[in-house]
Amino acid sequence: MQVTHAPGKYADFEELRDQAVALRRAGLSRRQIRDRLHVDNNDILNRLLQGEPAPEWTKRPNAKDDLRDRARELRLQGWTYDRIQVELGCSKSSISLWVRDLPKPERKRTLGESAAIARRGWEAKLRIRDEERQNTKEAAKRAVGNLTSRELFLVGVGLYWAEGSKDKPYDRRERVTFVNSDPGMIHVFLAWLDLLGVERERLRFTVMIHENADVTGAELYWADLVDADRSAFLKTTLKKHNPKTVRKNVGDSYRGCLAIKVLKSADLYRRIEGSWCGIVGAAREADHHNRT
Numbered sequence: 001m002q003v004t005h006a007p008g009k010y011a012d013f014e015e016l017r018d019q020a021v022a023l024r025r026a027g028l029s030r031r032q033i034r035d036r037l038h039v040d041n042n043d044i045l046n047r048l049l050q051g052e053p054a055p056e057w058t059k060r061p062n063a064k065d066d067l068r069d070r071a072r073e074l075r076l077q078g079w080t081y082d083r084i085q086v087e088l089g090c091s092k093s094s095i096s097l098w099v100r101d102l103p104k105p106e107r108k109r110t111l112g113e114s115a116a117i118a119r120r121g122w123e124a125k126l127r128i129r130d131e132e133r134q135n136t137k138e139a140a141k142r143a144v145g146n147l148t149s150r151e152l153f154l155v156g157v158g159l160y161w162a163e164g165s166k167d168k169p170y171d172r173r174e175r176v177t178f179v180n181s182d183p184g185m186i187h188v189f190l191a192w193l194d195l196l197g198v199e200r201e202r203l204r205f206t207v208m209i210h211e212n213a214d215v216t217g218a219e220l221y222w223a224d225l226v227d228a229d230r231s232a233f234l235k236t237t238l239k240k241h242n243p244k245t246v247r248k249n250v251g252d253s254y255r256g257c258l259a260i261k262v263l264k265s266a267d268l269y270r271r272i273e274g275s276w277c278g279i280v281g282a283a284r285e286a287d288h289h290n291r292t
Helices: 013-025 030-037 042-048 065-076 082-087 091-097 109-142 149-163 185-193 215-226 265-292
Strands: 177-178 203-210 236-240 259-263
Touching: 013 030, 030 042, 030 236, 042 215, 065 091, 082 091, 082 109, 149 185, 149 265, 177 185, 177 215, 185 215, 185 259, 203 215, 215 259
Parallel strands: 203 236
Antiparallel strands: 177 259, 203 259
């Protein structure tokens, strides 16, 4: 079918609509009609094709067909995008694509009511996201399985080199000191020391916390976590409060940090540093093989 229209884009809308309707009834898709008539404005194209159903061949079956049909049904009943989203649990962008050829319903709700519906939709979406987040974490947790002694050893070396104190040419510190606020990190570090045969009697602990926090509660928490006698704990280090600073580390969950020092640990420190160098060298070697 040969298509022509008057010079000047969209100059004769009715003539252009007649051509668009004829093409639609001939079985062409929106994209084909757009290309034939050189109409690159979706609003104009929607007006040209208003009331004209899409050809059956363009309605590809997929898993969302039922949602699409239900969305169109609700839209014809005068439902808004927000209300349809809450009802069906699908995105506004999908709803827009499914119902864009249908007439826009008149507003039947106040702005406050619409905002409440939108808020419920957003809360539902956040719940779904949180479930997905938790499912991903649980799957990753299960995938780890049991740790071999070698795996725990390598994890511990990397953990220490990231969070532990290190020797410097200008400041010799060949002693093992590990500081962290994450209870999980403390558990792994202690398990690693057990693997290396470090006796618990060689450990000394120091709580480091803001002076405005629950100091006594933090001391009890860390003592219970590491299952150590209070005699193994040195004097707590208090961080002075700066009135110009707005603290975010507040609340019952804030317990400061725990420092773990290993007595007579120069030899252990050297082994850790040597092991770390070995890990770095092995990683470089592996990368070299991957590149060649």
